[in-house]
Amino acid sequence: MADTATNPVSLKAAGNFLARQGILVAFVIFMVGFALANDRFLDMDNVLGVVRSSTILGVMALGVTFVVISGNLDLSVGSMMSFSAIVVLDLHDKIGPELAIPAMFIMTMSLGALIGFLVGYLKLNSLIVTLGMLSAIHGLTLTYSGGKNIDIADKEGTWFSIFGQGTALGIPVPILIFLGLAALLSILLTKMPFGRKVYAVGGNGTAATFSGIRRARTVFACYLVSSFCVATAGLIQASRSMGSQNTVGQGMELEVLAAIILGGASLMGGSGTVFKTVIGVLILGFIQNGLLLIGLEFYVQYIVTWIIIILAVWLDIAAKRGRLWSPIA
Template sequence: MELQKQLQNEKAAPEGKPSLWSSLFGKMDVRAYTMVGALVLIWVLFGLLDPTFLTARNLSNLFTQMSVTSILAIGMVLVIVAGHIDLSVGSIVGLTGGVAAILSNWMGLPAIVVILGTLAAGAILGMLQGWLVAYKMIPAFIVTLGGMMVFRGALMGVTNSMTIPVSDSVLALLGNAYFAQGFGIIIAVLAIGLIVWSTLKKRRSRQKYGFEVAPLGVDIIKVAALSLLVVLFVFVMNAYKGIPFPIIFVIVLAAIFYFLSTKTTFGRHIYAIGGNIEAARLSGINIRRKTMMIFLLSGLLASIAAIVLTSRLASATITAGNMAEMDAIAACVIGGTSLMGGAGTVLGALIGALVMTSLDNGMSLMGMESFWQYVVKGSILVFAVWLDISGRRKGAK
């Protein structure tokens, strides 16, 4: 079998050089391409069923709507990769959003104090749960399920089950402001420059250490495709009001956590823990500290999502963040994160979040009953998990 596979590879790539197909797709996550294709089909389908779906205004609203799910999914990726689950992030969004509204409305504190207080609250709640999971050996499912109920109850208690308005002008900008068109153009130029620079740096690095390098034409195609996506995104956003402020949160956090998960020792340790916890322990990784840290980061990101959501709604409600944890988990799984641990990417989670939000947005525009949204999203989640399990079984054979 091994000899047969080797001969097939040699036919596909004569003289040791990678073929065009393998260079473009061979080393990439096929599941990610599948999700991108599914996203395109969803957009085309809803665009045909409702012409308003693909308008600049609706797409701008769609990207704004996905910001909360995206931020939660970024944190959830690390939790799931490490072999755990966090069912409490939706309730943390609600509770920390209530804290932000109380600090701003009832106590009259300045916006910077409100933001720092909200972030601190989210980090503390996440760290507490991480401590119970890591040091008291309570399963994450039980800890975060209890946290989901406790935090939701605490929200009802501290707010007296009332909606608390938020009128601070600075806080209002965080979830509702748009950047000027010129800023979008600058972002596009910088993004394209970064794509070109990173591609060239990767080629030089691989050449320096004697690794296989894809044909230059393949990298040019990839750079051109990514650059085109950046230009289209900025063009569409500028056609309405400009880039929504919440999307900048998502982009910055995605960049930070992409770097954290792929370029740091901490990130490599998280994947090692999720891949084989016993091997990680024997290699000297401090599993308890890393576990507590990922839950702290998850809580911190939930508080950031709370600030964005509270700002968008201009109020804190007892239903804020309800079922948000399910959307975040679904976004991760749809984007290729394995519930078995050890596999998953931030980019995949963002694609999953965009898929989930597109379904919500499209079905809402069509006037479909809300129960259909749950049916469709739940079915897609089960299908994504089935794909993951099927892929692992095939790989094990």
């Protein structure tokens, strides 16, 4: 009788665990499955290659995590990354990398500040604002470059390539930038007063305002963090290829949101962590790599990614209602 009485409790506990930590369980299952399917999957060169190829997406996702936790969206990051890469490459040959890099960061973060002002202080809908900025920044990029791709003239005589192609202690520099930035932003989000304000604003903006938190300032700061990360991603992209197309970041805003959702952040705001966003980025990267290694065509990854996103959203909803299945069903 005792075992029968405890079974519902055990099942509920298991359901709650899957709802809270399902994405980590899924990550382990995918890694084990692909490792069994192909011996090369866990080869160190392959692992480093996957992580390195995921760094640009990952760096962008770190910043957007702050925006999503605050209860907003940022669909402009793809176009903004294209803009930052084009600007830093163009200015590299005109004023040198020493001045081009800070100039690019200032210009990119100015765009982030504009979005933060519109969403935070004017209280406009973040989806509408950033969707409009996606097109506006793309047009700005084309106008700036005259519709042409940009390449560095003297690729051998510059140290600029270190950000995308360099290594330190045997580890690619892009990975070190990604992990270092993730560690700093994780501390900012979990250990600093600003992080608590971000969670409060995203969880209940009205209550946060009555608690003395300046909601508009917090949202504005989140978009600054996001644009800083986008500028960093643009720097890595430009340094990796030493040239860039005007549309290099096109569509990446959806991949960024996918990684953040996979990491367990709620689009309703108030939940999410930098660590789980990193896990979400790695899941996308390793799934794409694993599917290719087992011989599936690259376009299959889009279907698999869609299934995983649906699963992640389901687990997010389940975590909020305390059960995997709807009580109505």
